[in-house]
Amino acid sequence: MNNFTLGRYIPIDSFMHRFDPRAKMIAMLTLMVAIFIPSGFLGYIGVFLVICIGIYTSKLNLKFFWNAMKPMFFMLGVLLIINVLVVRSGDPLITIGSFSIYTNALTQTGYIALRLIFMVMITTLLTATTKPTDLTVALEDLMKPLKKIGVPANEIAMIISIALRFIPTLIEETQRIIKAQTSRGVDLEEGSIKEKVMAVLSLIVPLFVSSYQRAEELANAMEARGYVPNRDRTRYKQLHLKMKDVVLMVVCILVLGSTIGMMIWL
Amino acid sequence: MPIEIINLSHEYNAKTPLAKVALCDINVKISDGEMIALIGETGSGKSTLVQHLNALLLPTEGKIQIGDQIIEANVKSHGLKQLRKKVGLVFQFPEYQLFEETILKDIAFGPKNFGVSAEEAEQKAREMIKIVGLDENYLEKSPFECSGGERRRIAIAGILAMGPDILVLDEPTAGLDPKGAKDMMDLFKRINEDFHKTVLIVSHDMEQVMTYCQRVIVMNHGKIIEDCNVHEFFQSSDLLKQLHINPPALLQFKDLCKEKGIEISKDALSIEECVREILKGVKR
Amino acid sequence: MKKIEVKECTFSYDNTRNAVDAISFSVEEGSYTTLIGHNGSGKSTIAKLLIGLLEMKSGEIIIDGLTLNQENLYTIRDKVGIVFQNPDNQFIGATVADDIAFGLENHLVESSQMNTIIEKYAKSVNMQDYLDREPTRLSGGQKQRVAIAGVLAMNPQILIFDEATSMLDPQGKAEINALIHQLNQEKKMTILSITHDIEEAALSDHVIVLDQGHVVMEGTPEEVLCHEKELLDLKLDIPFSLKIANEFEKQGVKLKKKITLEGLVNEICQLK
Numbered sequence: 001m002n003n004f005t006l007g008r009y010i011p012i013d014s015f016m017h018r019f020d021p022r023a024k025m026i027a028m029l030t031l032m033v034a035i036f037i038p039s040g041f042l043g044y045i046g047v048f049l050v051i052c053i054g055i056y057t058s059k060l061n062l063k064f065f066w067n068a069m070k071p072m073f074f075m076l077g078v079l080l081i082i083n084v085l086v087v088r089s090g091d092p093l094i095t096i097g098s099f100s101i102y103t104n105a106l107t108q109t110g111y112i113a114l115r116l117i118f119m120v121m122i123t124t125l126l127t128a129t130t131k132p133t134d135l136t137v138a139l140e141d142l143m144k145p146l147k148k149i150g151v152p153a154n155e156i157a158m159i160i161s162i163a164l165r166f167i168p169t170l171i172e173e174t175q176r177i178i179k180a181q182t183s184r185g186v187d188l189e190e191g192s193i194k195e196k197v198m199a200v201l202s203l204i205v206p207l208f209v210s211s212y213q214r215a216e217e218l219a220n221a222m223e224a225r226g227y228v229p230n231r232d233r234t235r236y237k238q239l240h241l242k243m244k245d246v247v248l249m250v251v252c253i254l255v256l257g258s259t260i261g262m263m264i265w266l
Numbered sequence: 267m268p269i270e271i272i273n274l275s276h277e278y279n280a281k282t283p284l285a286k287v288a289l290c291d292i293n294v295k296i297s298d299g300e301m302i303a304l305i306g307e308t309g310s311g312k313s314t315l316v317q318h319l320n321a322l323l324l325p326t327e328g329k330i331q332i333g334d335q336i337i338e339a340n341v342k343s344h345g346l347k348q349l350r351k352k353v354g355l356v357f358q359f360p361e362y363q364l365f366e367e368t369i370l371k372d373i374a375f376g377p378k379n380f381g382v383s384a385e386e387a388e389q390k391a392r393e394m395i396k397i398v399g400l401d402e403n404y405l406e407k408s409p410f411e412c413s414g415g416e417r418r419r420i421a422i423a424g425i426l427a428m429g430p431d432i433l434v435l436d437e438p439t440a441g442l443d444p445k446g447a448k449d450m451m452d453l454f455k456r457i458n459e460d461f462h463k464t465v466l467i468v469s470h471d472m473e474q475v476m477t478y479c480q481r482v483i484v485m486n487h488g489k490i491i492e493d494c495n496v497h498e499f500f501q502s503s504d505l506l507k508q509l510h511i512n513p514p515a516l517l518q519f520k521d522l523c524k525e526k527g528i529e530i531s532k533d534a535l536s537i538e539e540c541v542r543e544i545l546k547g548v549k550r
Numbered sequence: 551m552k553k554i555e556v557k558e559c560t561f562s563y564d565n566t567r568n569a570v571d572a573i574s575f576s577v578e579e580g581s582y583t584t585l586i587g588h589n590g591s592g593k594s595t596i597a598k599l600l601i602g603l604l605e606m607k608s609g610e611i612i613i614d615g616l617t618l619n620q621e622n623l624y625t626i627r628d629k630v631g632i633v634f635q636n637p638d639n640q641f642i643g644a645t646v647a648d649d650i651a652f653g654l655e656n657h658l659v660e661s662s663q664m665n666t667i668i669e670k671y672a673k674s675v676n677m678q679d680y681l682d683r684e685p686t687r688l689s690g691g692q693k694q695r696v697a698i699a700g701v702l703a704m705n706p707q708i709l710i711f712d713e714a715t716s717m718l719d720p721q722g723k724a725e726i727n728a729l730i731h732q733l734n735q736e737k738k739m740t741i742l743s744i745t746h747d748i749e750e751a752a753l754s755d756h757v758i759v760l761d762q763g764h765v766v767m768e769g770t771p772e773e774v775l776c777h778e779k780e781l782l783d784l785k786l787d788i789p790f791s792l793k794i795a796n797e798f799e800k801q802g803v804k805l806k807k808k809i810t811l812e813g814l815v816n817e818i819c820q821l822k
Contacts, residue, residue: 133644165644168686180363183320183355184424185347185379202375205365209410214639220603221640224632225700226624226656236651236664308689308719413590441635441716443588443746445785470719512720515749515790515811522815541797548821 007127016058016129021138023245027252028126034256035118041111043262046255047118054125068124072116080109136161137237155229162218170211177206267352267431267464269296269319273328275339276314280326288314290488292328298431301458301465303475303496306485307510312468315485316434319466320355321346332432351380354430358437361417369395369412369420370405376428387427394423398453415446419453426457432464433457439471447471451478472514476500476535484509501532516540552612553579553708553740554600559609561599561763569595571763572609577708577756582734582741584751587760588785593744594635595763597712600742601630614707628657631701635713637693638685646672646688646696647681653704671699675729691722698729709733711743715750727753748787751775752809759784776807 016024034047055065083105090104127135140157147153178188181202188199227233276289289311296302306312317323318330321337329338333352337343357363366372373394374387382390395404398419404412409420418438425433435454439447451474458465469475475482475496482499484492486509492499499505503513503521513521520530520540528547534540554577561570570592577583587593598604600611602623611618613626634640643649650668659667672678675695685693694714701709711730715723727750733739743750751757757774759767761784767774775781778788778796791814795805803821808814 133648161644162642165642165685168684169638172686176357177363179317179322180355180357180360182322183350183357184363184376185350185428187347187379198375202363202365206362209365210362214636217634217636217639218642220598221634221697222642222652223603224601224627224634225642225653226627226704227652228624228656232658233655234658234661234664236648236655236661236668238661307721415589443785444748444787445588445782448787510721512724519790519794519811519815522811523818526815526819528815528818537794537797541794541801544818544821545798545801545803 007123009131010060010064010128011131012059014057014059014129016054016125019129019248020239020241020245021130021134022141022239023241023248024126024130025135025138025142027248028122030249030252030256031122032119034252034259035115035122037256037259037263039259039262040266041114042266043259044114044118046258050252050255051118051121051125055121058125058129060125060128064128065121065124069117069120072120076109076113076116079112080105083109132164133161134237136164137235137239140235141239152230154233166214169214170207173210174203174207177203267333268298269294269432269464270331271295271318271328272331274315274318274325274330275327276318276323277326288488289318292490294483294490294493296432296464296466298464299458299462300481301455301479302467302481302483303479304466304468304483304485305470305472305475305511310485311488312485313436314488316355316436316466316468319353319432319434321349322355347380351428352430353432353434354425354428356422356425356433356435356438358440359418360421360425360438361414363421364409364417364424367408368406369409372409372420373405373424373427376424380428390427390429391423394427395420397426397457398423399449415442418442418450422453430463432466434466434468436468437470438467439469439474447474454478472506472511473516476514476516484511497533497535500535551579552576553581553614554742555610555612556596556600557610557612559596559599559611560607561595561604562607563595568607568763570599570606573760573763573765575758575765575768577740577742579740580734580738581756582731582743582754583756583758584754585742585744585758585760586746586748586751586786588746591760591784592763593760594712596760597632597710597742597744600710601627601632628704629706630708630710631704631706632710632712633694633697633701633714635716637690637697637717640697641685641693644684645681646677646683649685649696650700650703653700657704667703671703672696674702675699689722690718691725694718694722694726695729698726698733702733706739708740708742711741711745713744713746715745715747746786748775748781748789752789759786771809772807775809 031047031050037043084101087102087105087108090102092100093103094101136157139160140153143151143153143156186199186202191199271292271294274289274292275287278286278288292315304312304316314323318325319332324337325339327339329336332349335345335349364372366375370388370391373391374384377387377390378384391405392402395402400416400419409417412420439450442450454465454467455478457463467479479496482492482494482496483490492509500514500517503517506513506517516535516537523530523544528544530540530543534543556576557574558572559570560568560572562568573596585593585596595604599606600613602618614629616622616626618626641649642652647668650671651664654664654667668681669678672681675698677692677695677699680688680692715726718726730741730743734741743754745751752771752775754771757769757771758765759774766784767777767780775789776792778792781788789809791808791811794814795807798805805817808817
């Protein structure tokens with residue numbers, strides 16, 4: 001689990017960490033939209049600058065972002081090969097016999113690569129600088145308007161926060177069961193298909209049984225402490241929008257505006 | 267099958283920023299047929315040590331010799347699976363590892379994994395269910411119909427069926443009622459005495475340690491800080507208090523007597539001996 | 551005054567066997583009552599019936615003068631706080647502070663007031679330095695203390711401990727037991743502790759022994775815990791002091807039965 005960077009929160013204190021999670025979420029969404037506007041390379045300058053400032057002020061290691069992007073490179077490689085073979089527009093760049101590589105193959109791959117890289121950087125920036133629980137709270141607030149059309153925003157937030165709370169517990173439990181079954185001779189790596197099926201069953205059944213029991217006990221504990229689904233609750237965690245949060249959102253919206261402008265202008 | 271642990275250390279997440287030393291320079295020799303208690307505060311490294319005996323964790327330094335098999339740090343070992351057959355490890359709350367439709371199949375699961383034929387494995391299951399004190403007609407039931415205490419017995423039967431020479435148990439009586447706990451400890455004693463298996467029990471319950479075990483190994487911060495005979499260990503509650511261990515009731519009783527001027531010798535480690543000494547003193 | 555009254559209460563999980571069978575007992579205001587019985591004797595079922603997590607087949611439960619029914623279920627849950635067995639499965643919040651806040655949020659306490667309340671109750675269980683900790687970085691005993699703080703924050707009059715120490719190590723167990731006594735003596739809270747720890751029962755005011763969903767014995771610890779044969783038959787243990795007294799009797803000296811070691815040693819002193 002240790003080299004898994006995508007989506008992981010890094011508990012340090014930085015300028016980026018201190019933004020209101022709602023502001024960060026909205027900023028992320030705006031930039032995502034901007035990325036998908038076909039505005040040419042120039043249009044991405046704004047996005048690029050915001051990301052650079054974001055990374056710089058997050059005090060995060062560049063290597064951290066590099067690690068987050070690694071899984072994408074294979075995909076991009078495949079994409080490049082396909083584009084080189086398929087795209088037949090633009091000027092021929094290199095010609096080997098009857099086969100030519102066209103400039104558009106490279107520019108198109110470049111576009112997609114840039115978009116993906118930006119996307120991963122933005123989401124990494126958000127998740128690395130915002131506690132998962134704060135994201136849940138932000139989500140709950142941002143979904144508030146949806147309550148009017150019957151979306152159970154509070155319940156969704158409760159489900160997410162309980163899921164987040166129990167992920168480490170369940171990982172621990174899974175490791176324990178794996179060890180227990182390994183010592184009973186289960187081999188997860190070798191063996192026939194039938195043996196493998198048994199091996200997986202020997203993990204899943206106990207995990208399911210204990211999770212079910214956990215869920216029941218948790219439900220009892222929640223009810224005993226006065227939780228009633230669909231009833232109003234107050235909330236301990238309150239978010240306060242500050243000036244800098246507003247600035248962040250305005251900047252991102254301006255960036256979006258500029259890419260739209262580029263698209264129309266070019 | 268004797269066990270020898272030599273200069274064993276274990277570091278979790280070795281060579282990363284999250285590295286944490288869990289065991290430090292452990293040296294232990296365990297002979298055949300011993301019944302040993304492994305005690306220490308939560309987080310002292312007991313579970314980590316126990317998992318090494320089953321090769322679930324491998325030493326980052328030092329080595330372990332179990333029978334003629336050697337597991338050494340930084341040396342690729344073979345036959346770890348065979349080792350697991352020889353050392354039966356019962357985790358805490360083992361009732362949560364049951365998964366088969368019938369108890370028979372669940373007990374036979376371990377032996378079958380180690381290459382025992384289906385018939386032989388079922389034969390083993392029939393034997394073991396009786397040893398753990400349940401009736402043979404349980405075998406066709408689903409383990410999930412049984413009570414918590416029964417399921418724990420079934421899980422232990424599943425380990426015993428693998429025919430280990432050494433049985434290692436991590437807090438086997440946690441959560442059981444007094445009768446259940448006593449029956450469980452009696453079972454381990456029988457396995458030790460009648461079946462001549464080495465038994466190593468991780469326990470927090472000093473009464474159990476005093477009543478059932480012959481030797482005590484105490485761990486603290488990843489080190490072994492005491493390894494001695496039960497009689498020596500329970501000589502006085504001072505040592506125990508130093509080690510943050512709540513003395514067993516008998517020692518508490520002896521201390522109270524001492525406060526009131528009733529002297530009982532340090533060697534008296536059973537209720538019977540203590541009472542005899544007190545009465546001797548009174549009659550004099 | 552009776553704080554909890556259970557009258558002829560019956561409950562069954564599967565309609566074939568009654569887990570709780572026409573049981574009647576009561577808990578006095580301000581008392582520390584222990585409910586003991588082996589695993590499967592129906593103890594935990596009673597805890598769930600008392601706060602309406604399970605619905606009884608017949609009978610009546612009166613808590614603080616109110617008869618438990620659908621209408622006043624929530625009023626009753628406000629009066630009764632419960633701490634369950636498994637420390638992990640009752641930790642709802644992401645951190646200690648969030649977990650204590652959970653009950654407050656349900657009770658519509660204003661968020662501006664929560665911090666004061668959280669700090670106060672975290673302090674009362676000595677967890678004030680851990681407010682930002684996640685449950686995975688707490689010991690079992692610490693998690694149970696947080697659970698107690700979360701319950702106390704809702705100002706209950708009655709506290710039920712449903713085998714709250716059975717999954718803890720000796721240190722955790724001792725911490726929680728000390729806390730229970732403190733709540734009973736200093737805060738005058740009514741305590742109902744469900745346990746199979748006979749030494750804990752010896753230190754309570756009133757002991758109720760259960761078997762197969764029935765009350766089989768009831769009284770002060772002195773009255774109940776001297777019934778050695780019955781307790782052993784019920785898969786329970788007897789206090790250690792009685793084991794010593796029995797040995798005295800075996801060796802020809804009869805002592806008055808005492809359920810604590812202190813009491814026993816005093817008796818022994820009188821032999822001289």
